[in-house]
Amino acid sequence: MKSYISKKPVPKFLELRLSNVCNLSCLSCFMREQKLPDGNLPLDKWIDIIKQGNDLGIEECQILGGGEALCRKEVAISIMKYIKKLGLRGQIVTNGTLFDKSLIKELVEIEFDRVIISLDGPTKSINDYLRPPNSFNKIINSINCLEETKKIYNKEKPEITIISLINRLNFDYLEDMIKLVGQLGLNNIGFQITMKQNSFFEKLELTPDQKKILPDRIKFLFEVAKKHNVNVNFDDANAQLIKDYRKLFDLGSSKKPFCIFPFLYMGVHESGRVFPCPTAMDYSDNINNHTLEEIWMGETFSNFRLKIWNSFLDVCKKSCCPGTLINNLRLKAHFNI
Ligand SMILES: C[S@@+](CC[C@H](N)C(=O)[O-])C[C@H]1O[C@@H](n2cnc3c(N)ncnc32)[C@H](O)[C@@H]1O
C-alpha cells in the first residue's frame, strides 16, 4: 500500500449525492430533523463531472442521496445510462420505494451493476416503525419486480444488496433479516451500526448488554448467513474489529490503521461541493469553480490526505462508522492497494 500512496494517487471511486430531499422519514436519519436546501445541480453538470472522473481514472461510480437519489428520478436514470455507456461500474444506494416498472426495465437493459437497498427490519411492523411511512411492502415489491425482470430478459444484473442498520429495536431480528434475504432469492446483506444523527438516537443505541454480546452475535450471524447462502459484509475475523473500532482510532500513529478513502474517493454533492471522504464535511472545494482534477490535486484534498496519512482526525473518531473500516478492507482488496 505504501507504494500506492507514494505514487501520485488516482481517484477510483466517485460518489454522486444527487438529492437533499427524501420521501421517507427514518428514525435514525439526520433528514428527519434537518431540512437541507436542495442545490439541484443540473443533469449536464453531472454528466460533465462523470466524464471528468472517467478521464481521471475513476473505475466505480456510486449514486446516493444526502436524501433519496430517486427523488430526482429522471436525472438518476440519465446518469446511470451514462455511467454504463462509459463502461464504468455503477451502483446506487436507495430506500427502494420509488422504483417503477419502466425504471426497473431500464436498469436491467443497461445491466447497471448493483442496487443497494436499505431495509431495517424483516417484517412490515419493525421496518415501517424504523423507516416510515409504509416502506416495507414497496421495497419487497421493488425487489421482486427487479428479480422477475432480470429473469425475463435473461440478465444477471443489477445484483441487489440489502443494507441494514443494527439498532436496539431490531437487534433480536437480525437472523430473520438474513433469512428474508435468502427467501427473496438475494445473496448479499451488509449490516451497519447506527450512528448518532439526531435526537432519536437514544431510542436506537444498542443497550450495554447488546454491545457486550455483539461480537458473538456477529459470529453467529456469519454462520447463519453461510447456511442460507448469503454473503455478509463481515466475517468472524472482523467481529472483534467492529466491537473495538473506536479503540482502533485511538491507537498511536505508529500503529494506527489507515483509512484509504481520501486516497481513492471523491464525493460530489448536489450543492456542487466535492469532498475527500464520505464523512468529513469540513473539507471541500466546489465543482462550479474548479475542474475535478484541480480539486483532486488541489490544496484542500492534498492537505486532507496528508492529515489522514499522519493520524485519524476528531471527525473520524466521532462520526465515522465501523462500516468504513470494513469498506477499507473491501476497497483495498478490490483495487489491489
Ligand atoms: C442517508 S441514506 C441515503 C440513501 C437512501 N435514502 C437510503 O436510505 O438508502 C444512506 C444510508 O445511510 C443509512 N443511515 C441512516 N441513518 C443512519 C445512521 N444514523 N447511522 C448510519 N447510517 C444511517 C441509511 O439506512 C442508508 O442505508
Ligand code: SF4
Ligand atoms: S430514506 Fe434514506 S435519506 Fe430518507 S430518511 Fe431514510 S435514511 Fe434518510
Ligand code: SF4
Ligand atoms: S472520517 Fe472516516 S472515511 Fe473520512 S478519513 Fe476519517 S476514517 Fe476515513
